[in-house]
Amino acid sequence: MKPLTPRFPTVDRNGFVPAPESIPPPDVKYRQKVPPGLPVHKHPLNPLAFLLRGALIYPDHIAIAHPDVKHPAYYTYSVWAQRVQNLAYALIHFGIKPRDTVAVLAPNAPMIADAYQAIPAARGVICPINTRLTPLEIAYILEHSRAKLILVDYEYVHLVKDTKIPAILSNDTGRAGDPYEEFLSQGRRFSRERGWWGLEPEPDEDAGFALCYTSGTTGRPKGVLTTLRGTYLGAVANAYETKMDINSVYLWVLPMFHAGGWTYPWAATFAVSAQITLRNVSYPLIWNHLRNSSVTHYCGAPTVQIGLVNYPETEKLLKPVTAIIAGSAPTAHLIASLEKIGINPVHTYGPFTRNHLQESWLALPLEERAKHMARQGYSYTTADGVRVVYQTEDEDLQDVPQDGKTIGEIVVRGNLVMREYFTDEKATEKAFKGGYFRSGDLAVMYPDGSVGIQDRSKDIIISGGENASSLAIEQELVTHPDVLEVAVVARGHPKWGERPMAFVTLHPSKTAKWENKHKEFEIDLKAHARKRLPGFATPEWVAVVPGLPKTSTGKIQKVELRKRVAKL
C-alpha cells in the first residue's frame, strides 16, 4: 500500500513547534451545533465541514507547510483546525457579526489559509484582496466591501497605511510576539474552550461566503459574492476532477487571493491534502518543490505555466503532476510543452467547464491532441450545462449552431455561479440578463457539444468583413519555435477596416539570434502564419517587445496594447 503521509524531504520540521495555543485540547470534538429548525435529513452545505472532518480523521497529517521563509511553519490538520478555531473566536471577540466582511491582504502564507476557513467559521464574509493593486484601488475595495477588519501581511502594510479600518498585522513568523499569533491566542482565551460547539453554525447554505473583486480592466472592480453551497459543490467537483486525495500535495503557485483560490482552499480540505504555501511565484522554488516535495497538484494561469516551462533548469518529472490551468485560455503549444515535461494539464474555464480527454485523441500527434485539449470542453460535474448563445439584446437566448464556427457568448447558470455583484443590483441584473450569467467570453460550440473560447467580444478582429479571432491567431503564432508569448489586437487598416497586429516576446535563448533583425523575424513569423491561417487572419504587423503588459493576476492587458496601437 502507498504511504498515506506525503513527505517533505527538503524541509526540516524539527525546528518548529506550534505555540501552545495552537494545540487542541485532548478531548477536542469536531462537531458544531445543529442549526435549529432543520429536518433530520438536511444539513446546510458548508465547506467548513471538510476541515473538521480532516482534523477528525487524519489529525496528524500535514495540512499547511510554509517552508521557504525565514520562519518556516508546519501545521498538522488538528493543529491547523485549532488555529482556525482560534481565529474564528478572535474575530467574534473583535466584534465580527454574521455577514460582516473581513478583508485579507496577504500573499500565500498560513494567515490567508487560516482566514479562508475561519472567517466563514465566524459567519463572516472573506474578502481577499489582490496584493498587486494600488493603495487607491485597495481603498475602494475596502470601502465598497464594507470591511470591518483587515488581516494584513507585513509586506503589504504600506498599501493600507491610510485606512481607518482596524488591521491585524502578520509578520509571518508563526512565533510568539507576532501580532497575528497574539490575535489567535486572544481568540483561544476568549473561547474558554467552548471549542467548535461554541461557534454558531451558519444555517443558510445560500449565505454569502467569499467576496472577490474583479480586476476591473474596464471601470471599477466589482465584488463577486459566492455562497456556501456554490463553494461546497465547486470544491467537491475540483477535488474529484483533479483526483486530489489524502496522498496529494497541493502547491500554492496561484495567489490564494485570486478568485477564491479557484476553490482550492476547500478542495484541498475536502481531499484532506497537504498544502504548501509559497509567498511569491518563484520558479526556482516551484521547481524545487516539483522535484523534491511530492507535489501532485498546482494551479496557474497560462502566463505562469509558460514561465515554468521555460525555466532554464526544467527537467522531465519522474512522477506526473497535475496542473490546473484557468484564468485565460492556454495555447495548444503550451499544453504540449507541459506534457513533455511530465505535467498533465487539466484545462478548466472558471468553475464552469473543463476539457475532457477523448479516446479518439490518443492516436493523434501531441500538437494535434493539444489543440483539442485547448478547448474549454464541457460543463463541470456539479455545474449546470453551459451554452453558447447569440448576443441578443432581448431575454430569449438562442443557441448558436454546433458547427465549430459560429461565434456566440458563453452563458452559464446553476450552483457554481456567483450569487450577485455585491451591493450592485444594476450590474447583477445586467450580468444575469436572460436568466444566465453572461460571461462576455466569445466561443463556438463544436459538433460534439464542447465549447471553445474564441475571444472576448472586443478581441474579435473584423478584417475585410471576416471575423478573425485574436486567440486563434495567437494559438498559431506561438507555435513558432522562437516565440515565448504573443498577443494579437486589431489595428485600423484603410482597405480592410481592421487587420491583426501581433506583439511578440522572444524566447530568452533566441533573443540574441534576432537582435537588430526584427524585420527579418517579422518576415519569418508571417511566413509561418501564412501556412497555418487564412489570409485575413495573418498578422499585417509584428512588433517584437521585451515584455507584454499584464494585469495583477497575470492576464495580458490587451487594453494597454490597444492604446499603443491607437498611437501608431
Next chain:
Amino acid sequence: MKPLTPRFPTVDRNGFVPAPESIPPPDVKYRQKVPPGLPVHKHPLNPLAFLLRGALIYPDHIAIAHPDVKHPAYYTYSVWAQRVQNLAYALIHFGIKPRDTVAVLAPNAPMIADAYQAIPAARGVICPINTRLTPLEIAYILEHSRAKLILVDYEYVHLVKDTKIPAILSNDTGRAGDPYEEFLSQGRRFSRERGWWGLEPEPDEDAGFALCYTSGTTGRPKGVLTTLRGTYLGAVANAYETKMDINSVYLWVLPMFHAGGWTYPWAATFAVSAQITLRNVSYPLIWNHLRNSSVTHYCGAPTVQIGLVNYPETEKLLKPVTAIIAGSAPTAHLIASLEKIGINPVHTYGPFTRNHLQESWLALPLEERAKHMARQGYSYTTADGVRVVYQTEDEDLQDVPQDGKTIGEIVVRGNLVMREYFTDEKATEKAFKGGYFRSGDLAVMYPDGSVGIQDRSKDIIISGGENASSLAIEQELVTHPDVLEVAVVARGHPKWGERPMAFVTLHPSKTAKWENKHKEFEIDLKAHARKRLPGFATPEWVAVVPGLPKTSTGKIQKVELRKRVAKL
C-alpha cells in the same frame, strides 16, 4: 496515457445492434428546461444530470453491458440516454404523474438500470422490490407504496400474477417483440422528438426519489423514502471515496433493487463508468469478469464476499479491484482474505460512514490491520457527523465516552439520511426521535473518534452480568481455519443468565475432515476461542450446520437461530 474505454474481451458485441428507437437523433440535446422561479446561481441537485452529462461528453463509451444471458445487450451512453428518455416518455404516456410510484421487480439487467434513471426523469418515485420476497410481501409493498405500474422481469412474473396493478413485462432480450422494448418504442413515438427539453425537470431537490422497503425482520416492511438531494450527494461521495471514473468498470454483484443499489446506479453515471449487469450472484461469472472484463469496482454484503473468497478457482488478481462492503459488518478475517487475492475492501456503513486507512496501520500484520479496517470508521464526505449515544428515552442525546468500550446507539443526521418512512408518520417520528436517525445499531466510539459497531441491541449477550457482543465473538471464531461462516446468539443458562451459542458452517474443503466428529470440532473451536476471548464470551455451545438462515438480502437471520435455540 491510459485508454479511456474499458474493453470486454470475453464478449462479442458484434452480434448486437440496438433497436432504431434506441438511437438518438443526430441533433440530440442533453438539456432540460430551467425550472421557473430559480435564481441564476441555483439549480436543484438531481442525479439525472449525471447521465445527461455522460452522454454529452462520452456518447460512445459503454454505459451498460449485459453479457451473460441468451440475448446479450450493450448500450453506449448516448444510446442508453435515449432509452432512458424513451422510458420516461412511455411512463408519462401511460399516465404517470409527478410523485407517482412506479415499482420494479427485476434482477440486475438493463430494465432496472433504465428505471433508476427514467422514473425520476418522469418525476415519478422508483420503488425497486426485492425479488426474493413472497407474493404476499410483494402485494403488501405494492399496495403500501401506491404503485401505479410495475416493470417486471419474466423470471418474477409469477410473484405478481394476482395483482391488479398494470405491469410491463421484460423478457430481457433487448430485441423487437419484447414487450418492454415495445413500451420504450411507444415512448419514443409519444415524445415526437421533443427530447430532454420536453421532459419537465423536477424543481424541488427535496422531492422523493427512491422508495426502498426494509426487509422487515420485525413487523411489516417500511418504505424508506430518499430525496434527489440526498441521492445526488451520496452518489458523488461514493464515486469520490471509491475513486470511480471514466476508466472504471462497475460489476453489478449487489442486487440493484437493494437499498437503491447503495447509490451506485448514480455514482456510476456521475463517474461515467461502465456497468456490467449480472442477473444472479454466480461466482463463476463474477470471477470470469474479475479476470477478463477490466472490472474495477463492485459492491457486496459480507456473505457474498465470503462466497467469492472461498470459490474454488480463486486466484490473485493482477489488477487490484475495489470491493465496497456494507449491509452488515465484515469480519477482520474476511477483510484480510480479500486483500490476499488483490481485492481492496472499502468498508462502509450505509451511506453514513466509511473506514479510512491510517498510516500507523501500515506497519501492522495483515490480521491486525484488518481488525482496524473492520471498524465502521468516520462519517462520509458529504454526510453530517455520526454520533454514538446513550439509549436515553428523552430527546437529549448523550454521547458515550470515546473509550472503545462503552456501548451506545449510532445516530446520524444530515443530507444522506432518508426523508421519511413513506406515509408512516409514527414510525418516522420514532426513528427521528431526538433530531437524529436512530439506527438501532450498537457501537462504541474509539479514542480516535471512529465508530465500531458491536451489535444490534438484541445481539448483545448478557452473560454473568457482562455484555458480550456476538459480533466480537464471531470476529474471533471465524479466524479458525476450518470455519466458513458463523453466527452467535444468546441462549439461556441456569447459572449465567445467558451464554453464547455458535452456529457454524464449515469450509467446503474441511467438511470431510470433521464428518461425524462435530464434538471434536466443538472442542477444537472452543480451545481456539479461549485463546482470544474472555471466558464470558467463549461459546458454551457449538452447532455445526450445513447452512445459515439468511434474509433475501443475504443477512444472517438471527431471529431464526433464536427460534431454534428457544426449542433446545
